[in-house]
Amino acid sequence: MSNRLASATSPYLLQHADNPVDWREWGEEAFAEARRRDVPVLLSVGYAACHWCHVMAHESFEDQTVAAAVNGRFVAVKVDREERPDVDAVYMAATTTMTGHGGWPMTCFLTPDGEPFHCGTYYPREQFLMLLDGVTEAWTQRREAVTDQGASITAAVRRTSAPLTPDLVDDAVLDRAARLVTREADPARGGFGGAPKFPPSMTLEHLLRHHARTGDPTALSVVEHTCEAMARGGIYDQLAGGFSRYSVDAAWVVPHFEKMLYDNAQLLRVYLHLYRTTGSALAERVVRETAGFLLADLRTPEGGFASALDADAGGVEGLTYVWTPGRLAQVLGPDDGARAARVLSVTPEGTFEPGSSTLQLREDPDPVWWARVRARLAEERASRPQPARDDKVVTAWNGLAIAALAEAGTLLGSPAYIEAARECATLVLRLHLVEGRLRRASRAGRVGTAPGIAADHGDLAEGLLALHQATGEARWLEAAGDLLDTASARFGDDTGGFFDVADDAERLLSRPRDPTDGPEPAGQSSLAGALCTYAALTGSPRHREAAEAAVDAAGGPARQVPRFAGWTLAVAEALAAGPVQVAVVGHDDADRAALERTARGATAPGLVIAVGEPDAPGMPLLADRPLVGGRAAAYVCRGFVCDRPVTTVQDLARQLAG
Structure with a gap:
């Protein structure tokens, strides 16, 4: 039996539509129900491609025992962080305030007014069950401490929305x-x-x-x-x-x-x-x-x-993508398989898990050979279980x-x-x-x-x-x-x-900005x-x-x-x-095309380019910029200073280099 997520547009929410947990989408209806029942809100935030979100779903949210504990003592709300980044930002600020770090799945317990009083990320099933018991005990036996904690965290979250202090970037x-x-770059491995x-x-x-x-x-x-x-x-x-x-x-x-x-x-x-x-x-x-x-x-x-x-694919992370030397030999034959293993760093020991490797291309192989091998491997890989989209x-x-x-x-x-x-x-x-x-x-x-x-x-x-x-x-x-x-x-x-x-x-605990x-x-x-x-x-x-x-x-x-x-x-x-502005005016001919190629090859930061007939409608950079001697021309400006118009790629290249 589907829960209340069955009509959602989010693929992440739809992944949870058949959970025994009685999920609701984010909204006032969920918090009104929490107030009516006088129970906390369990807020779970993730996204469809998140590996550990899937793990927690399989371990806990598909489990009848966990579902019974959640449904009986909480109002459960599921949020796609990619669809509601505002909700995610507010409660991620709370999570990092409480724990010093964040990530997904994000697991928060809220008062019926939306104030977070306990936050975390992924919990294994047994730990999650103990957490549900602990939160229930605190809510029923130590309510004042819970609400004080919620108010404190809420105040910290609201401070993140304070006005920015401008600081000149010259x-x-x-x-x-x-x-x-x-100086912070990794000199050996990049990044x-x-x-x-x-x-x-x-x-x-x-x-x-x-x-x-x-x-x-x-x-x-x-x-x-x-x-x-x-x-x-x-x-x-x-x-x-x-x-x-x-x-x-x-x-x-x-x-x-x-x-x-x-x-x-x-x-x-x-x-x-x-x-x-x-x-x-x-x-x-x-x-x-x-x-x-x-x-x-x-x-x-x-x-x-x-x-x-x-x-994941077929419930296994990386299943689509990893290889073994033996599989390469089966697909390509012994000679090409051994060569591919060397070229792609596929080893018997494995680089991903014991015996399986990701593909690396640390040098450029013979292009004709590689095009043939790459196409054959891609064809074989397409027959494997594929990741969801x-x-x-x-x-x-x-x-x-x-x-x-x-x-x-x-x-x-x-x-x-x-x-x-x-x-x-x-x-x-x-x-x-x-x-x-x-x-x-x-x-x-x-x-x-x-x-x-x-x-x-x-x-x-x-x-x-x-x-x-x-x-x-x-x-x-x-x-x-x-x-x-x-x-x-x-x-x-x-x-x-x-x-x-x-x-x-929508008014949340704070108006987020970062x-x-x-x-x-x-x-x-x-x-x-x-x-x-x-x-x-x-x-x-x-x-x-x-x-x-x-x-x-x-x-x-x-x-x-x-x-x-x-x-x-x-x-x-x-x-x-500046940034650099380049207007290339002219009829659609070889001269204009040559000037355009030169302009588009320039590396000036923030370079903008307009190309078309003189005074073309809807293109402000082309206004009042005529042909020069009947020929296509380029006009180069930096900030509020313009050079003279030029008609050759050599002159344009010199202006752009300057």
């Missing part, structure tokens, strides 16, 4: 941030820190932009080393492209196998910009393969992109994908990437904009009820602005401007900062970046000032913990560099 701050970050090791997408983009602005060779070296180490390691799917969420070791050998849209969209863009900077064949290959993964494995029938592939379409993450594919399509000459970005943008604007307000997610063409957060507005606007530059279509610029106006009115404060939720959103960048850009930095790009494309001083204020509002993390302010610093590098 050239000196940018230089110091780059030095601090490069930062030890195990587990996460792809540092935004920090790599920050360092690429810093190198482009200053010529700092150390910044570029860190990016090259880290990108090669990740691309050759087990964290990268050597057969189908795309990156796993993180590496459980410090050398990128064994991944946690879930593959997230937001990671792959950001990494695609980083490798694309590395290719643009260095011409690296490895970086270009990773871009094409990762874009191929997005289009083949994450694209939904409606034209959006699904959130993730699960870490979380097919909800999240606004922010699709915005990241739109930006990456639009840029990759223009730089690599791949119209299919641009068309995929266009179809995705069309879907999100058609389905997720409801009565002028943005929603967080949809599934199978049905939009959810959760409102969009700040990052949804910033990341989608960033994607639309990249698509505008790739296609010359005015509608994307107009839509981005509308999103930014809404964000400024509904999410902003008087310091240049942004809350994560709108001023008319200026630090995590695995994806914070709402604060995503809006700063989109404001910066929009200002450059339109010449709007108001949006330029808002971008500068948004960067300075996150200046504290940028100064103190620059590795956790990667996108803020990347935006600040763009502002410090």
Whole structure:
């Protein structure tokens, strides 16, 4: 018998729809029931691709004894953290306050007023049963202590919503941030820190932009080393492209196998910009393969992109992806099997579990041989149990994908990437904009009820602005401007900062905001970046000032913990560099195409490009910029200073290099 989750749009909630636990979705109805029964709320937060969420579900939430204890003594609420990041942020703040760390599954016990009084993460079945007994005893026998604890934790959570203190991010701050970050890099294995090791997408983009602005060779070296180490390691799917969420070791050998849209969209863009900077064949290959993964494995029938592939297949983590020497020999024959084992670091001892290995590609094999072997291994792997797909379409993450594919399509000459970005943008604007307000997610063409957060507005606007530059279509610029106006009115404060939720959103314990960048850009930095790009494309001083204020509002993390302010610093590098604006005017001919190729190959931080006929409607950068002597021309500006128009690629290259 299904519980109350059967009608949910979230794949994570639907995974729990047949649990014997009487789950409810987040909402006032659940808390009203808790008040009526005078029992605590058990809040469980996770997401569909989370391995340990599945483990706790199998051990506890599918167990009749556990279900009886939960149903009799609590009101159980299940939340998809990806669909309701606001709820997740509030109670993750409570969890880290109480325990010093967080993660998923997140397990919180709340008063009927929503105040958390005990928080944790994963609990094995027997420990969870004891915890249920302990919480029940405290609630019935020591109620005053419980409510005092809840009030104390709530006060701590509310302090996280305090106004941001602006701190100027100038050239000196940018230089110091780059030095601090490069000093923290792992010189042997790439990346930062030890195990587990996460792809540092935004920090790599920050360092690429810093190198482009200053010529700092150390910044570029860190990016090259880290990108090669990740691309050759087990964290990268050597057969189908795309990156796993993180590496459980410090050398990128064994991944946690879930593959997230937001990671792959950001990494695609980083490798694309590395290719643009260095011409690296490895970086270009990773871009094409990762874009191929997005289009083949994450694209939904409606034209959006699904959130993730699960870490598990058939209930076993990594089952789809690992190999043994014997299996390679069976598939490829003894000679090719032995050669593949050497090339791919597949050993009898195993790198993942005893006897099984992830695939690494520490050197480039013969390309003809590798193309044949790779195709045969991919074919065999497709016959194995496959990971489940979380097919909800999240606004922010699709915005990241739109930006990456639009840029990759223009730089690599791949119209299919641009068309995929266009179809995705069309879907999100058609389905997720409801009565002028943005929603967080949809599934199978049905939009959810959760409102969009700040990052949804910033990341989608960033994607639309990249698509505008790739296609010359005015509608994307107009839509981005509308999103930014809404964000400024509904999410902003008087310091240049942004809350994560709108001023008319559901009232939680606090109005969450976090200026630090995590695995994806914070709402604060995503809006700063989109404001910066929009200002450059339109010449709007108001949006330029808002971008500068948004960067300075996150200046504290940028100064103190620059590795956790990667996108803020990347935006600040763009502002410090101008950013560079290039208008290429001309008829659709070879001369204009040559100037456009030169412009798109430039590495200036935050570079914006407009290409089209003189005074093309809906393209402000092309206004009042005529042909020169009847020929196609390029106009280059930095900030508020413009160079003379040029008509040759040599002159344009010199201006861009300057």
